[in-house]
Amino acid sequence: MLQFLAQHSKLFDQIGINALLALSLSISLRAGSLALAQAAFMGLAAYVGSIGAVNYGWNLIECIVAGALAAAAAAALLALPIGRLRGVFLAIATIGFGEIARIAEINAPITGGAEGFSNIPNDAGTPAIYAALAATGIALAIFGRSKAALTIAATREDESAARGVGIDTGAVRLRTLVAGAVIAGVAGVLYAHANFFITPGDFGFPRMEQILVACVVGGVTSSLGAVLGAAVMTVLPEAVRFLNDYREVSTGAILLGFILFAPGGIAGLWQRRAS
Amino acid sequence: MLLQQCANGIFLGAVYALFAIGYTLVFGVLDILNLAHAAIFMAAAFVALWLVGLGAPIVFAIALAIVFAGLLGILLDRVAFAPLRKRNAGTLVPLISSIGAAIVIEGVFRGIFGPDERRFPEGSFVSTQFHFGALTVGALDLIILATALGLMLVLSYVLRATPLGRDIRAVADDRIAAALLGINLERTIALTFFIASALGGAAGILIGLQYNSVSTDMGGRIELKGLAIIILGGMGSVTGAVVGAFVLGLVETLAVAWIGSSYRDAVAFGVMFVLLVLRPQGLLGKRALRAA
Amino acid sequence: MRIANVLSALTAAASLSLAGASIALAANGPAAGKTVKIGVIADVTGGAGAYGTSQKNAYDLAAEDLAAGRIDAGGAKIVFDVQDSASDPAQVVNLTQRFTTDGSALLLGPTLSSEAKKADPLAVRAGLTILATSNTAEGITTLGPCVFRNSLAEGQVVPEAVGKAVPRWKVKTAAIIYGDDDQFTKSDFDIFKAALDAQHVAIVDVETFHKKDVDFKAQLTKIAGKKPDLLVVGALQEEGVKIVVQAKALGLRAHVIGGNGLNSPKFIELAGAAADGVVVGAAYYPGNAYGGNRDFVARYKKKYGNAPDQFAAQAYAAAQIAARAIKDGAVTSEQICAAFKRLPLIETVLGPVAFLPTRDVRAASAILQVKGGTFAYFK
Numbered sequence: 002m003l004q005f006l007a008q009h010s011k012l013f014d015q016i017g018i019n020a021l022l023a024l025s026l027s028i029s030l031r032a033g034s035l036a037l038a039q040a041a042f043m044g045l046a047a048y049v050g051s052i053g054a055v056n057y058g059w060n061l062i063e064c065i066v067a068g069a070l071a072a073a074a075a076a077a078l079l080a081l082p083i084g085r086l087r088g089v090f091l092a093i094a095t096i097g098f099g100e101i102a103r104i105a106e107i108n109a110p111i112t113g114g115a116e117g118f119s120n121i122p123n124d125a126g127t128p129a130i131y132a133a134l135a136a137t138g139i140a141l142a143i144f145g146r147s148k149a150a151l152t153i154a155a156t157r158e159d160e161s162a163a164r165g166v167g168i169d170t171g172a173v174r175l176r177t178l179v180a181g182a183v184i185a186g187v188a189g190v191l192y193a194h195a196n197f198f199i200t201p202g203d204f205g206f207p208r209m210e211q212i213l214v215a216c217v218v219g220g221v222t223s224s225l226g227a228v229l230g231a232a233v234m235t236v237l238p239e240a241v242r243f244l245n246d247y248r249e250v251s252t253g254a255i256l257l258g259f260i261l262f263a264p265g266g267i268a269g270l271w272q273r274r275a276s
Numbered sequence: 277m278l279l280q281q282c283a284n285g286i287f288l289g290a291v292y293a294l295f296a297i298g299y300t301l302v303f304g305v306l307d308i309l310n311l312a313h314a315a316i317f318m319a320a321a322f323v324a325l326w327l328v329g330l331g332a333p334i335v336f337a338i339a340l341a342i343v344f345a346g347l348l349g350i351l352l353d354r355v356a357f358a359p360l361r362k363r364n365a366g367t368l369v370p371l372i373s374s375i376g377a378a379i380v381i382e383g384v385f386r387g388i389f390g391p392d393e394r395r396f397p398e399g400s401f402v403s404t405q406f407h408f409g410a411l412t413v414g415a416l417d418l419i420i421l422a423t424a425l426g427l428m429l430v431l432s433y434v435l436r437a438t439p440l441g442r443d444i445r446a447v448a449d450d451r452i453a454a455a456l457l458g459i460n461l462e463r464t465i466a467l468t469f470f471i472a473s474a475l476g477g478a479a480g481i482l483i484g485l486q487y488n489s490v491s492t493d494m495g496g497r498i499e500l501k502g503l504a505i506i507i508l509g510g511m512g513s514v515t516g517a518v519v520g521a522f523v524l525g526l527v528e529t530l531a532v533a534w535i536g537s538s539y540r541d542a543v544a545f546g547v548m549f550v551l552l553v554l555r556p557q558g559l560l561g562k563r564a565l566r567a568a
Numbered sequence: 569m570r571i572a573n574v575l576s577a578l579t580a581a582a583s584l585s586l587a588g589a590s591i592a593l594a595a596n597g598p599a600a601g602k603t604v605k606i607g608v609i610a611d612v613t614g615g616a617g618a619y620g621t622s623q624k625n626a627y628d629l630a631a632e633d634l635a636a637g638r639i640d641a642g643g644a645k646i647v648f649d650v651q652d653s654a655s656d657p658a659q660v661v662n663l664t665q666r667f668t669t670d671g672s673a674l675l676l677g678p679t680l681s682s683e684a685k686k687a688d689p690l691a692v693r694a695g696l697t698i699l700a701t702s703n704t705a706e707g708i709t710t711l712g713p714c715v716f717r718n719s720l721a722e723g724q725v726v727p728e729a730v731g732k733a734v735p736r737w738k739v740k741t742a743a744i745i746y747g748d749d750d751q752f753t754k755s756d757f758d759i760f761k762a763a764l765d766a767q768h769v770a771i772v773d774v775e776t777f778h779k780k781d782v783d784f785k786a787q788l789t790k791i792a793g794k795k796p797d798l799l800v801v802g803a804l805q806e807e808g809v810k811i812v813v814q815a816k817a818l819g820l821r822a823h824v825i826g827g828n829g830l831n832s833p834k835f836i837e838l839a840g841a842a843a844d845g846v847v848v849g850a851a852y853y854p855g856n857a858y859g860g861n862r863d864f865v866a867r868y869k870k871k872y873g874n875a876p877d878q879f880a881a882q883a884y885a886a887a888q889i890a891a892r893a894i895k896d897g898a899v900t901s902e903q904i905c906a907a908f909k910r911l912p913l914i915e916t917v918l919g920p921v922a923f924l925p926t927r928d929v930r931a932a933s934a935i936l937q938v939k940g941g942t943f944a945y946f947k
Contacts, residue, residue: 008666011690015658035368082553088367089309093503094552097545100500104542107749115747115754119685119707196661198685200751203657206500210375217372238659242651246613247387249654253379260373261359277793280818284785291783391617393806395838405817412818487782487810488838493615497780532786537776538748540786 009239010127014195016235017130018188023215023227024137025184030221032177033157035088037209038079038095039185041102042072044204046186047193048112051121054194061124065133065190072186073179080175099209106201117200118193125194133187134228141224153177214252218259219266226268233267280411281533282526287417289525291486293424294479295498296505296517297431298472304512305448305468307367311374312352313476313502314495315381320345320477321484321494322389325396334400338481345477346470352377353469358462386492393491401485416486423482427475428518435514444468448512504548597642598897605647606890607667609677609687610883614655618806618834619702620679622879624650625872627676629864630887638860639888642895648887653678660687668694673901676886679879681705682751688715697905699890701882704828705751709927714905716927718889718918719882720851722752722759722827725933729825729849730763732935732946737823739798741772743791745784745811746802748776756802756827764800772796777807784811785818792820801826809838816842823847832877836938843938847946852878852918853934854943859888859915885916 022039029036046068053059053067083094106112113119144150155163156173163170193199211234219230234252241251263270295317302310320341327337356377357370404415435441443464446454455461483498484490501524506512509520524544531543608627611620627648633639634646649672653659660678664687667675674697678684681703691698692712700708700717709715733739742764747753757774764771772794775787788811791799799822801811808830815824824846831850836843854865854875864884868876876884892914893907913922913930921931937946 004669007669009662011661011665015662035371082549086552089303089307089371090507090552092309092368092371093507094549096500096503097549097552100545101542101549104539104545104749108538115749116705116751117682117685123689196657196686197689198682200682201749202682213372214375235658238654238656239662245652247383248652249613250380250383250387253376253383256376257356257373257380260369260376261356264363264365264369277789280789281786284783284789288783288785386613386617391613391621393618393809393834393838398840407819414817483782488813488840489782489806489810491806493780494782497778497782529786532775533790537787537790541778 012235012239014125014127014130016232017127017134018192018195019212019215019231019235020134020228021130021137021184021188021191022212023219023231024141024224025181025188026212026216027219027221027224027227028141028177028181028184030216031157032153032174033160034174034177035092036083036095036178036181037092037213038076038098038102038178039181039212040204040206040208041095041099042075042182042185043189043192043208044102044106044199044201045075046072046189047199047204048106048118050190051118051193051199052111054122055118055120061122061129061190061194064194065187068190069183069186072182072189076179076182077175080178084171084174096206096209099204099206103201103205106204112201115200115202117198119198121193121197121199123194123197125191130191130195133191137184137187138224138228145224149176214256217266218256220268221266223266223268226266226271229267277410278533281529283411283413285526285529286522287413287421287525288529289522290417290421290424291479291483292498292501292505292525293428293518293521294420294482295476296502296509296521297424297427297514298475298479299502300506300509300512300517301431301468301472301475301514303506304514305444306357306370306465308357308370308374309367309503310352310472311371311499312356312378312381313374313472314499315378315385316345316348316352316473317476317480317483317498318490318492318495319348319381319385319480321480321490322385322492324481325394325484325490326389328396328400334396338478341481342474342477345480346474348381349469349473349476350466352473353466358465361465382492389492391492393489395488395490396485414486416482420482420486423478424518424521427478428514431471431475431514440464440467501544504544507548507552597644597895599641599894599899600643601645602899603645603647604641604674604894604899605649605670605672606674606676607663607670607672608648608650609653609660609663609667609675609679609683610650611655611679611683612650612652614653616655616679619879620652620655622877623677623679623701623883624652625868626876626880626883627887629868629871630884634887634891638863639891640895641891642897644894644899646887646891646894648676653683655680657683657686660684661690664688664690667691668696672696673899674699674890674904676701676883676890678703680751681708684708685711688712691715695901697901697908699886699908701886702879705755714901714908714927716908716923716929718886718916718921718929718931720828720929720931720933722756722849724928725849725851725935726756726759726827727763727766728933729827729847729935729946730760730767733798733823733825733847734764734767734769736946737797739767739769739823741770741794741796742798742800743773743775743794743796743822744771744800744802745775745777745787745791746800747779747804747807749778750804752829753802753804753807756829760800760802760827769798777803779807781807782810784814788815788818788820791815791822792818796822798822799824801830804829805832805835805838809835809843812839812846813842825849828878831934831936831943833875833943834877836941836943844940846938848936848938848943850878850934850936851931852881853936853945854881856917856919856934858919859885859917861917864917881917885918885921888916889914889921 049071050064050068215231220226324341402415505520509516610623660683697714746757898904898907936943
């Protein structure tokens with residue numbers, strides 16, 4: 002057992018970070034918008050948190066705060082032009098934003114471009130990651146009991162009806178996008194500070210797909226689900242090593258399986274059993 | 277030189293158009309952004325390559341691989357989309373399930389054919405280059421251009437003037453009303469997937485021939501570019517997608533010529549982003565398909 | 569079948585003895601009877617799958633050759649634990665962590681430099697010796713006191729290649745095309761540019777592309793307009809093939825030069841006639857006669873159906889280097905690190921190699937030219 006824990010200690014850190022990312026996406030999904038910019042927010046914060054640490058000597062807390070603020074600002078700016086977009090159009094616009102962000106990271110003079118940014122202090126260990134996850138989970142749980150959570154659900158279920166009862170659905174979408182960006186930003190800084198080295202390729206469309214898959218497998222509207230989904234999808238590639246060359250098929254098959262047979266994800270299975 | 281760059285842009289646009297016609301058709305009819313289109317595109321190229329390797333004549337191999345792609349499209353619909361239609365899962369869930377299907381298809385093909393890049397044997401298809409003064413044009417460039425335009429015309433005609441086209445348009449318009457009119461919904465959708473995927477497969481084979489390259493991740497880049505194209509052209513419109521593809525091809529080529537190649541993709545996605553933001557409602561594809 | 573194996577073992581032993589290498593097949597070294605586990609991390613699947621597959625193939629072949637005595641480990645048993653990291657840095661990190669705790673005495677890999685920079689520090693912290701076989705970026709061996717590499721970096725081969733090509737072709741002007749979103753190809757640009765500057769060649773145009781691009785005609789048309797004497801291709805094989813093919817189709821008349829990225833039999837196979845005349849500065853010449861290379865190439869071809877590329881050769885050479893250290897009695901990670909540091913010049917399929925005090929490899933680079941569908945020395 003100890004041997005297992007020692008061998009896989011990095012896996013636990015990755016689960017924590019991926020859980021934060023899944024939570025960050027699930028907030029937007031709860032308001033009914035498929036905004037696929039999480040990887041871009043994560044990357045922006047990762048670079049802010051890495052450049053701050055290496056060039057200006059910030060500590061981990063300062064890096065996290067700065068990274069989260071930068072991601073929040075980017076989300077607020079992005080929300081302005083895409084405010085009117087819905088559904089698939091929103092998804093495509095945010096995918097485009099993510100690609101533009103990645104190209105900017107490649108070309109910016111301060112990021113090290115494709116050769117990456119190295120010497121990032123390795124100060125985000127398991128305790129820091131799980132403290133951030135716990136804080137996020139508690140904040141979301143408290144928030145889930147508030148009135149604001151109802152306005153989010155109302156926006157998702159029927160936007161025009163929500164507007165009819167006086168909910169400013171535009172503001173709801175803006176706030177969920179910014180809140181999600183803050184969490185993605187925290188995750189991005191932790192990722193950088195747990196991995197010594199980052200490149201723009203860490204924050205491209207494949208990362209976004211990975212976050213989306215974790216969210217869907219976990220169950221889009223549940224915090225616990227998002228965390229479980231991230232855990233399952235992070236462990237999966239290690240668990241199916243025996244499949245050899247067909248290993249990546251398992252990710253797609255599990256995703257399809259959940260969408261087709263358990264649309265509520267892991268959280269849905271849980272609730273179904275409970276009820 | 278500008279002349280050559282414009283030619284480059286148009287031929288690149290033709291390549292994009294081949295890919296985008298099927299991509300946009302599924303979107304127009306079903307409101308599904310089918311991210312597995314790129315996987316079928318790749319699968320057809322591998323099947324054609326495999327058949328050529330077995331000694332099949334190239335034209336026969338291409339035809340068979342296109343049929344294979346169409347059938348794979350029907351299978352994709354049955355497995356990944358039809359169950360979602362039954363429970364009215366909306367338009368976002370199919371997008372995610374298409375990601376799952378794409379991972380499975382790519383994984384299976386990588387497992388069978390390995391990660392190595394391959395090519396069609398030299399001389400298996402035309403590779404002549406024509407020189408008009410300073411302008412260089414490949415025979416395959418012209419074939420791809422003609423195929424893209426031809427397919428656009430044929431498909432527009434099918435949609436506008438045949439019973440099948442009428443059914444498809446009715447389904448795109450209002451699925452429930454179409455069913456009430458006695459249109460066989462599932463059959464029409466299956467045929468739509470067959471056509472779209474067969475076109476995607478044809479694109480994969482021709483592009484594999486054009487660039488001497490067939491690999492399991494060959495659909496990766498064109499998939500995201502395809503998003504830009506269907507936005508540029510008005511989602512769901514076949515003619516629009518072809519126009520959008522030429523616009524993107526020219527924009528990219530001229531971005532290299534005038535702005536600098538480092539910013540080529542940023543310009544392409546920037547144009548898409550701005551267009552989406554400035555004309556979000558005017559780009560809805562339903563109207564476009566009905567008018568097709 | 570069995571007879572064929574025995575025969576090939578005999579011919580291998582014969583060719584080794586001809587090459588002057590030791591053929592002490594008897595189990596009599598200081599590590600005789602001991603088992604040494606070596607962890608290998610390779611991207612067998614995913615985006616870098618083509619490279620990792622070559623590496624895995626080479627280790628599988630090396631394991632056979634160790635068992636058959638064609639590689640001499642002084643009677644020690646070497647076990648390669650080859651794990652696929654699926655071109656996913658997170659999996660590289662996990663596997664590295666695993667190899668630091670499961671009794672592995674040496675880590676070979678990972679495939680890409682960007683993965684190494686995330687994962688190697690974990691091994692360094694745990695005191696696990698690393699031998700990188702395909703990391704070419706700056707700042708790999710400086711990650712720790714026991715991080716070695718047997719791959720010649722671009723900086724070690726490109727200046728020589730440029731130094732040979734420029735006077736030979738009387739180059740006055742050059743254009744560079746490179747991938748700006750990949751660590752390897754980006755560093756290609758920096759190194760080629762410095763080498764060309766040193767030779768006082770005017771760089772008339774610089775163009776970039778992105779990984780997995782297939783159409784380079786816009787960039788190449790622009791380059792053609794500048795009429796350079798030399799076209800520098802900073803690309804991996806996949807994009808490099810398309811660049812030389814399209815450059816030829818567009819009628820670009822410049823000489824073409826590239827780095828390690830183009831040094832692959834696959835490059836010639838896929839590019840066909842367009843590859844003819846291309847010069848590459850590389851770390852491996854498939855036609856060399858050192859360290860059992862001829863035999864390695866023949867058996868690799870027989871087993872996998874295609875010729876070994878540089879990734880395979882570097883991996884196989886790593887197995888030869890590790891076997892030599894173990895044969896001399898090094899069985900723990902610490903001992904292997906020390907053995908590498910005092911390794912004499914030994915023969916491998918890459919040629920004679922040893923390690924520099926910087927733990928980079930000391931080896932000759934191969935300046936090659938494609939001629940009639942195969943690589944030959946560029947004269």
